[in-house]
Amino acid sequence: AQSVAQPEDQVNVAEGNPLTVKCTYSVSGNPYLFWYVQYPNRGLQFLLKYITGDNLVKGSYGFEAEFNKSQTSFHLKKPSALVSDSALYFCAGMIGSSNTGKLIFGQGTTLQVKP
Amino acid sequence: GAGVSQSPSNKVTEKGKDVELRCDPISGHTALYWYRQSLGQGLEFLIYFQGNSAPDKSGLPSDRFSAERTGGSVSTLTIQRTQQEDSAVYLCASSLPRGAGAKNIQYFGAGTRLSVL
Numbered sequence: 001a002q003s004v005a006q007p008e009d010q011v012n013v014a015e016g017n018p019l020t021v022k023c024t025y026s027v028s029g030n031p032y033l034f035w036y037v038q039y040p041n042r043g044l045q046f047l048l049k050y051i052t053g054d055n056l057v058k059g060s061y062g063f064e065a066e067f068n069k070s071q072t073s074f075h076l077k078k079p080s081a082l083v084s085d086s087a088l089y090f091c092a093g094m095i096g097s098s099n100t101g102k103l104i105f106g107q108g109t110t111l112q113v114k115p
Numbered sequence: 116g117a118g119v120s121q122s123p124s125n126k127v128t129e130k131g132k133d134v135e136l137r138c139d140p141i142s143g144h145t146a147l148y149w150y151r152q153s154l155g156q157g158l159e160f161l162i163y164f165q166g167n168s169a170p171d172k173s174g175l176p177s178d179r180f181s182a183e184r185t186g187g188s189v190s191t192l193t194i195q196r197t198q199q200e201d202s203a204v205y206l207c208a209s210s211l212p213r214g215a216g217a218k219n220i221q222y223f224g225a226g227t228r229l230s231v232l
Contacts, residue, residue: 032219043119043223051219090158092125094219100171101146101210102217105158 002027004093004108013113021109023091032094033074034103035065037087044090050074061085061109081113092098117141119224121207127230128197136192144171147190148210148221149174149182153203161205166188166214171230197231205229 003026014017025031032051036044048059055067065076074091091106120139128134140147149161150173163171164184175181181198184190194201208221 034220036223041225043121043225044208046220046222049220092158100163101221102148102160102171102174103150103158103221104160104196107148107157 001094002104004091004106005102006089006091006109008109010110010112012026013111015083015113015115016080017075018076019081019111019113021089021091021111023074023076023106025072025074025091025093027093027104031101031114033065033067034094035059035063035076036090036094038090038108039087041054046078068102081111083113083115086111086113118125119207119209119222121205121224121227122178122208123227124225125228125230127232129232130199131196133193133195134197134229136191136194136205136229138192138207138208138209138224140188140190141222142188143211144209144222145187145212147184148208148209149190149192150206150208151203152206152226156203158206194229199231202229202231 001091004053005024037049047063048057050057050067058064063078067074089109092103094103120190122137139163145166147164152158160174162182166187179195182192204226206223206226221229
């Protein structure tokens with residue numbers, strides 16, 4: 001079965017420190033992978049995606065993610081965290097050959113950045 | 116509009132009543148998705164529309180749930196005889212069709228928070 005997992009319910013970092021939010025996937029075929037962020041009472045906002053090509057993907061607000069096929073991971077990173085980065089982060093996968101493009105989401109990770 | 120619009124933003128209903136949730140996608144987006152976000156189940160896919168047809172309804176949890184889309188634009192998700200376990204945030208997303216150079220990005224609305232008492 002296709003699945004996406006985020007092993008950490010919450011990640012705490014100090015402002016200015018690097019952050020990592022972990023994601024692993026089990027998707028048959030070529031995976032399309034995404035990160036979304038959700039602020040309270042808001043919908044999901046797209047951050048970045050991996051379709052093919054370079055394993056290091058750069059996205060919005062200084063975030064980047066590294067696709068690692070051997071470890072089936074797609075961890076989200078940022079070199080220097082901001083308090084405003086505090087939010088709920090979702091990793092999602094899509095089967096590349098899927099005709100529907102439906103997303104399978106991880107459980108979500110709450111990022112707390114403290115001043 | 117500039118983004119995906121969903122209404123109402125909040126809906127409180129009594130058990131057994133029917134509810135309708137509306138989604139207005141980004142203009143030109145032919146693909147439309149409904150997802151449900153709940154504490155126990157996380158984010159789950161419900162249904163996918165391409166134009167007015169729904170080739171994938173595999174996520175609808177029961178026959179009390181139905182959806183339609185008219186004019187290739189607005190979609191309505193209907194829940195009949197609501198139950199307490201239907202309480203969740205219902206999210207709608209839209210995207211350009213696959214293969215349109217769309218990069219497969221889905222853009223989400225703010226959701227409808229449904230509370231069934």
